[in-house]
Amino acid sequence: MAEDMHPHKYKKIVVLVSGGGTNLQALIDAQKRGELGNGRITCVISSKPDAYALVRAKNNSIPTRVIQRKAFPDTAAYSAAMLEAFYEEYADLIVQAGFMTILDETICRAYPNKMMNVHPALIPSFCGKGYYGLHVHEAALEKGVKVTGATVHFVTEVCDGGPIILQKAVAVKQDDTPETLQKRVMEEAEWKILPQAVRLFCEGKLKVRGSKVYIKE
Numbered sequence: 658m659a660e661d662m663h664p665h666k667y668k669k670i671v672v673l674v675s676g677g678g679t680n681l682q683a684l685i686d687a688q689k690r691g692e693l694g695n696g697r698i699t700c701v702i703s704s705k706p707d708a709y710a711l712v713r714a715k716n717n718s719i720p721t722r723v724i725q726r727k728a729f730p731d732t733a734a735y736s737a738a739m740l741e742a743f744y745e746e747y748a749d750l751i752v753q754a755g756f757m758t759i760l761d762e763t764i765c766r767a768y769p770n771k772m773m774n775v776h777p778a779l780i781p782s783f784c785g786k787g788y789y790g791l792h793v794h795e796a797a798l799e800k801g802v803k804v805t806g807a808t809v810h811f812v813t814e815v816c817d818g819g820p821i822i823l824q825k826a827v828a829v830k831q832d833d834t835p836e837t838l839q840k841r842v843m844e845e846a847e848w849k850i851l852p853q854a855v856r857l858f859c860e861g862k863l864k865v866r867g868s869k870v871y872i873k874e
């Protein structure tokens with residue numbers, strides 16, 4: 658409602674990180690090229706104080722917050738603190754970009770189809786509990802798949818189970834290690850589809866019906 662009354666207002670994007678932040682960098686670069694539509698990264702929240710992603714944010718004058726899991730007694734208290742930060746930031750979209758800490762269902766209920774995550778595999782392969790970071794690529798190589806990739810999806814209560822927004826496939830090479838595969842999946846897939854998904858969201862082109870996302874032309 659408020660959006661319709663202020664059509665020129667930009668969408669505030671809060672990015673959640675825990676590590677290197679190369680996906681955050683891809684978003685920052687896309688924003689600089691004018692490729693996030695009317696989206697602006699207005700805050701980066703890290704679960705780790707030493708995450709390099711925080712340096713990337715600071716280098717680009719983006720406000721940062723650190724909310725560490727260990728500062729809270731349980732997941733519920735941690736999630737409540739996160740939620741408060743989202744409200745304070747007036748977040749329109751929350752993007753999990755290599756965010757490795759578990760949040761509870763209060764978050765996705767408060768931001769239905771307004772929170773997205775990038776996962777380094779073609780969901781429903783190699784996803785769910787325990788599948789994060791390099792582990793995902795280890796599992797793909799262990800299985801011997803010839804194709805893997807990345808997925809951007811909306812976050813629901815089901816871990817890695819929300820409506821799929823975009824996917825991109827990447828070939829696996831015979832001599833890949835988890836590290837070389839991770840690098841190629843990032844370069845060829847994650848860094849491309851995450852900014853694209855954010856742009857589509859900010860342009861109001863993503864419609865969720867049931868468990869599926871439809872992209873308006």
Ligand code: GAR
Pocket residue numbers: 674675676677678679680681710754755756775776777788789790793843847
């Ligand atoms: C990325 O590959 C991202 O897809 C993955 O962690 C990496 C973070 O890299 N996320 C998950 O595994 C979440 N389940 P980055 O900090 O350089 O963006």
